Amino acid sequence: MIKLMKLELRKFKIMGYIRGAAIANVIIFGFMMLMSYSPEIDDTMVFEDFTVVFSMIDVFTRGTFIIFAAVMLGRFVIDEFNSKTITVLFMYPIKRQKIIAAKLMVVIIFTFICIVISMTFLSTVYLIINAFTHFVPGELTMTLVMQQVVKLSFNALSACFMALIPLYFGMRKYSLPTTIVSSVIIVLLTCANNGGFNLNDIIIIPILLAIAGAAIGYMAIRKIDQIDIN
Amino acid sequence: MEHIVRTNRLTKTFQGQEVVSNVSMNIKKGEIYGFLGPNGAGKTTMMKMMTNLVKPTSGEIEIFGEKLTPDSYHFLGRMGTIIEYPVFYDKLTARENLELHCDYMGYYNKKSIDEALELVNLIDTGKKKVKSFSLGMKQRLGIARAITTKPELLIFDEPINGLDPLGIKEIRDVFRMLCKEYGATLLISSHILGEIEQIADTIGVIQSGRLLREITMAEIHEETTNYIEIITSDCSKAAYILTDKLQLNNIKVIDNQYVRIYDQHIAQSEITKTLVLNDVVIDSIHKRSSSLEDYFMQVLNGGGVRD
Numbered sequence: 420m421i422k423l424m425k426l427e428l429r430k431f432k433i434m435g436y437i438r439g440a441a442i443a444n445v446i447i448f449g450f451m452m453l454m455s456y457s458p459e460i461d462d463t464m465v466f467e468d469f470t471v472v473f474s475m476i477d478v479f480t481r482g483t484f485i486i487f488a489a490v491m492l493g494r495f496v497i498d499e500f501n502s503k504t505i506t507v508l509f510m511y512p513i514k515r516q517k518i519i520a521a522k523l524m525v526v527i528i529f530t531f532i533c534i535v536i537s538m539t540f541l542s543t544v545y546l547i548i549n550a551f552t553h554f555v556p557g558e559l560t561m562t563l564v565m566q567q568v569v570k571l572s573f574n575a576l577s578a579c580f581m582a583l584i585p586l587y588f589g590m591r592k593y594s595l596p597t598t599i600v601s602s603v604i605i606v607l608l609t610c611a612n613n614g615g616f617n618l619n620d621i622i623i624i625p626i627l628l629a630i631a632g633a634a635i636g637y638m639a640i641r642k643i644d645q646i647d648i649n
Numbered sequence: 650m651e652h653i654v655r656t657n658r659l660t661k662t663f664q665g666q667e668v669v670s671n672v673s674m675n676i677k678k679g680e681i682y683g684f685l686g687p688n689g690a691g692k693t694t695m696m697k698m699m700t701n702l703v704k705p706t707s708g709e710i711e712i713f714g715e716k717l718t719p720d721s722y723h724f725l726g727r728m729g730t731i732i733e734y735p736v737f738y739d740k741l742t743a744r745e746n747l748e749l750h751c752d753y754m755g756y757y758n759k760k761s762i763d764e765a766l767e768l769v770n771l772i773d774t775g776k777k778k779v780k781s782f783s784l785g786m787k788q789r790l791g792i793a794r795a796i797t798t799k800p801e802l803l804i805f806d807e808p809i810n811g812l813d814p815l816g817i818k819e820i821r822d823v824f825r826m827l828c829k830e831y832g833a834t835l836l837i838s839s840h841i842l843g844e845i846e847q848i849a850d851t852i853g854v855i856q857s858g859r860l861l862r863e864i865t866m867a868e869i870h871e872e873t874t875n876y877i878e879i880i881t882s883d884c885s886k887a888a889y890i891l892t893d894k895l896q897l898n899n900i901k902v903i904d905n906q907y908v909r910i911y912d913q914h915i916a917q918s919e920i921t922k923t924l925v926l927n928d929v930v931i932d933s934i935h936k937r938s939s940s941l942e943d944y945f946m947q948v949l950n951g952g953g954v955r956d
Contacts, residue, residue, distance in 0.1 A: 426752055430738055503736045510700050511753040512726030644720045647703040 423513070423521035431494055433529075440487065440533045447479045448541060455554040468557045472545065473567040478617065480537040481578045482610040488530040488582035489602030493595040495522045496586065496639075500593045506648055515644040523583065523636050531579040538571050577625035581605060583632035586639055651678045652711075653802055653834045654699060659708035661694055661858075668694050671708070672860045674853050676836055681828050683849030684838035685945070691858040692838040696732055696804050699836075700725065712802070726754060729800040731808060735791025737779040743790050744775040747797055756798040765793040768823055784811030792820065796827060803827065804836045809844055821848055842945055854948050862948050869944060877910040877917055879924070880932040884908055887929045894923050 454465045454475070466472050496519065499505040508518055549555055584605055589598030609619040609628065619625050654676040661669040669691040676682045686692050697703040699710060701717060710717040712724050737746045747762045766772045769789040774782075782790065788811050795803055808824075809817050825848060827833045839845050845852060852869070854861045881887050884902045891897045891910065899911040910920065917936060924931055 422752075426749065430741070430749060432740070502739075503733070504738060506702055506732055507736055507750075508753070509702060510725050510728070510730055510732075512723050512755070513753065514720075514722055644722075645704065648697070649703070 420517065420521060420524070423517060424525050427495065427522055427525050436487075436491065436529065440484075440537070443483050443487065444537050444540060447476075447483065447537070448544060450479065451475065451541070451545060452548075455552075466555045469555055469559050469563055470567070472549075472555055473542065473571065474617065476538055476541045476545070477571050477574055478610045478619075480534050480541065481574060481619075482606040484530050484534050484537070485578055485582045485606050485610075486599065486602050487533065488526055488579070489585040489589075489599050491526045491529065492583070492586050492589065493598045495526060497589045497593050497595055497598055500590075501595070509648055516640045519640050519643055523586075523639070526582070527579050527636075530582050531575060534575040534578055535572070538575065574619065574625065577629040578609075580629035580632040580636075581609065581625070583636040584628065587635040590639060651714075652676060653678050653713060654836070655711040656695075656699075657709045657711070659695070659698065659710060660706050661691075661698060661703065662706045667858055669698070669705075669858045672855070672858070674860055674863055676834060677851070678834055679828065679832050680850040681824060681835045681837065681848050683845035683852045684836060684855065685840070685842060685845050685852055686838075686855035687840055687949070690855045692855060693733055693806055694858075695855070696730075696806050696836070696838065699804060700728065700730055700732060702732065726798075727800050728802045728804065729795030729798060730804040730806075731788075731791040731795060732804070732806050734784075734807075734810070735787045735794075737787065737790065737794075739780040740778060742776050742778050743771060743782070743793075746779060746790070747794055750794050751797060754798045761797045761799065765797040768796070769793045770819065785813060785816055788812055789816070789820070792823065796823075799831060800833065802834050802836070806838050807840075808837060809839065809841070817844070824848055842942060854945060856949055875913070876937055877915075877920065877934065878937050879908045879910070879920070879934045880906060881908065881924075882930055882932070886927075887924060890924060890927045890929060891920070894927070895920070 457465060466475070499508065509515055511518075546559070582602070582605075585598045585601040588601040589595065591597070605628070609617075609625065611618065652675050654674070656672055656674050659669060659672045660667060672691075672695065674695075684692050684695070694703060698705050699712065699717075701719070701721065704719050713727060715721075715724060717724070737743075738749070741749070743766070744762065747765065748759070751757065751759070751762065763772065766775055769792050771786065771789055771793060774786065779787065779790065788808060792805070792808060795805070809820060812820060821844075824835055824837070828835055837845070837849070846866075849866060851863065851865045853863045879887060884905050884907070887908050888900060888902050891900055891908070895915060897910055897912045897915065901909045901911070903909065917934065921931065921934060
């Protein structure tokens with residue numbers, strides 16, 4: 420399994436994706452800086468306390484990397500069916516389930532790592548800068564940080580399974596646009612921040628979506644050795 | 650002789666349509682099996698069923714003496730294939746594609762990649778991305794990929810598509826070499842008779858999903874015997890004289906215009922002499938040999954005679 424995953428990484432040149440993730444981080448950070456400076460223009464405070472800072476970081480990284488994962492699913496899974504390279508893969512003496520599972524694992528693990536690293540990176544850098552500029556009023560307590568760490572790691576975990584949901588729509592016609600559009604819809608649902616209210620904060624919703632994602636991943640694998648590849 | 654591939658009453662239905670029906674074919678170890686048939690006859694579907702990409706609706710396939718089940722895959726490690734057209738990871742180079750192939754196959758002799766590339770004359774293009782390859786080059790690379798792991802059974806679907814005449818000859822030599830030196834068994838499909846004729850040991854003719862004939866080249870040469878054709882205005886009389894006076898049994902009257910004599914022992918001059926002596930007007934008489942093409946046209950037209 421590990422070997423198959425390594426082959427996938429080699430085949431799709433994972434370095435390109437790592438670079439993409441890094442660029443996304445820089446852009447998110449730029450956004451946060453812009454938002455921190457906006458109060459001086461129109462008198463509304465975007466970051467009224469540290470909870471909001473963390474929830475912004477959470478929403479931005481999850482949103483970015485759920486779509487990122489959809490792009491990866493498109494390349495790793497759906498494009499293989501589209502370009503018929505899947506026929507080559509399925510003619511290797513390897514169980515089909517294992518081949519697809521390896522692909523999904525790569526996407527899940529890569530997404531999770533990306534989200535965790537991005538959250539850590541953005542929080543650290545932002546807090547360091549804040550220490551000098553004092554964008555955010557209030558005090559950063561240890562309990563708050565611990566609370567947020569738990570919440571954000573839970574969100575990261577649910578997000579990387581949620582990211583598999585677009586696979587269901589994409590696999591029906593092996594369409595890359597469908598995959599990405601459905602991931603955007605998921606992001607709109609779970610990452611929209613409407614006046615402090617976020618659908619993802621109702622604990623049952625991310626859990627259900629993550630279960631749905633895992634189920635879709637499982638369904639994609641389960642019957643794969645029974646189907647005809649044309 | 651041992652059989653590498655056997656299918657037994659193999660049938661595949663796509664949306665109510667039988668694409669392959671009741672095909673029982675046998676490929677012997679170490680031979681080149683030519684799979685001949687017009688476009689859309691079911692050749693590719695047959696090959697896909699042999700590689701388990703497509704599951705048969707009914708019937709059985711036996712490869713390397715083992716029955717195929719929908720989830721068997723170990724046998725694929727002993728096969729090299731090009732199905733439909735050669736597909737690669739476009740963004741990788743030719744060599745990277747082959748290395749990936751070896752890793753997936755669990756084959757770790759990296760020297761064989763160079764050997765395979767050399768065999769198909771692509772050694773200089775190993776560093777180029779496959780995206781920039783022409784169809785002919787992809788075809789060669791596909792063959793190289795199939796043979797790097799030195800498999801026992803090679804399945805090539807239309808391997809000469811897109812190759813230039815020189816390339817066709819080279820590839821033909823490669824096929825012969827694989828068969829003779831490595832003892833590989835080859836299944837090659839084509840709709841071009843001339844190609845198959847030159848390399849195959851056994852030919853299977855498929856049309857509309859039915860295997861019409863499975864025959865060795867040696868048998869074909871026996872069947873496509875020479876005959877003498879007489880054109881005359883009075884066929885029945887000529888036929889009567891030929892059977893009566895010359896004791897020829899193996900004659901055939903076609904369209905009341907031609908008489909064909911398949912008996913080999915009789916000289917043309919004697920036939921002419923006898924017919925003239927019996928007042929049969931001969932418009933023309935000549936020796937003919939039905940070509941292989943005629944033979945296949947006959948088979949494809951449902952065994953009926955042309956003309």
